[in-house]
Amino acid sequence: MKLNPEHLKPESIAAQALGWIDDATRAITPPIHVSSTYLRDDDNQYRSGRVYARADNPAFDQAEAVLAKLENGAQAALFASGMAAATAVFQALAPGDHVLAPKVMYWSLRNWLMGFASHWGLKVELVDMTDVAAVQAAIRPGKTKLVWVETPANPMWTITDIAATAALSHAAGALLAVDSTVASPVITRPLDLGADIVMHAATKYLNGHSDLIAGALVARENNDFWQRVKKIRAQNGATLGSFEAWLLLRGMRTLYLRVRAASQSAQLVADYFNGHSLVREVLYPGLPGAQGHAIALKQMPGGFGGMLSIRAAGGEAAAIATAAKVALWKRATSLGGTESLIEHRASVEGADSPVPTDLLRLSVGIEDADDLIADLEQALQLAHQ
């Protein structure tokens, strides 16, 4: 009997990567397609649909199909990085178009929007995306073409109401794109809440092993805008390598196990350090007092994710010292891997960052939660002596 993914839960789809079997060999894990060019038919046509791998690499097919299914979208497209995926969405607009983006968001993309995209002619306006009324006030009907949100947003983990923002974006004639890297489809499905495009730094949870750089977009509809995005990928050449696409597909098989484990441990870490004498504040959407907690309860039915931040009671010096004293946590940037990471964000983001200088960003991996708590506890104690 042939497998019908329509009746399967996302866990089953991810575990078997849609259950595809290689036609030529009957292999359950696919071969790595490394070819760059494809044979023409003898009457000069390309009936296979493949000409040259910058535009149509078969190494992408299965990972894109799995991701489109997990996000409940029409199509997905892999990119060379999360940044390549995100910037392709903005490049599918035209110079002069007005776009709204969050004040608190992934730092490199914010820099690109204020630098390259603004020079190219996009009218980029940064708004407080946690405040629906502020978005409503900033949106210009007929002029605003895209609203970009990130939720939970780096590195304060604030929540944007996707359904409310989608409704007001559409009423103004704008598309809504969501950077859902931190939530992953395990926790939030933005297209089901009305978003038009979902973006992932597949480098993070989708791959989950800190061993590749990749990006992805998923579209709710295969429309003109989506075709422009795909053309930009092919023309700009920001395409993923075949081996990376294969690794990503392998990583996604365990997505649900990894994200749930990280999410459960992050909640335990947040609960433990919330109210701790050496911690000024814990930022995590799973805490009852957190900004957006009520929206998170609706929008994040799969848990509150593996990312949180803590603010050291002793200020910047104590935060940096804490990061220096951990042993199990690793002092590094990035997120979403099996290993837990700790990072002093203000040092990374520089002078005009909105991030408090006493903040440590934590990416919770899949180690034992008690081990993670004990290691951070001893580091905080040493740093505050």
Ligand SMILES: *Cc1c(COP(=O)(O)O)cnc(C)c1O
């Ligand atoms: C890492 C990250 C990106 C950028 O992805 P790259 O693969 O590093 O280019 C974008 N958004 C968020 C939220 C990220 O964490």
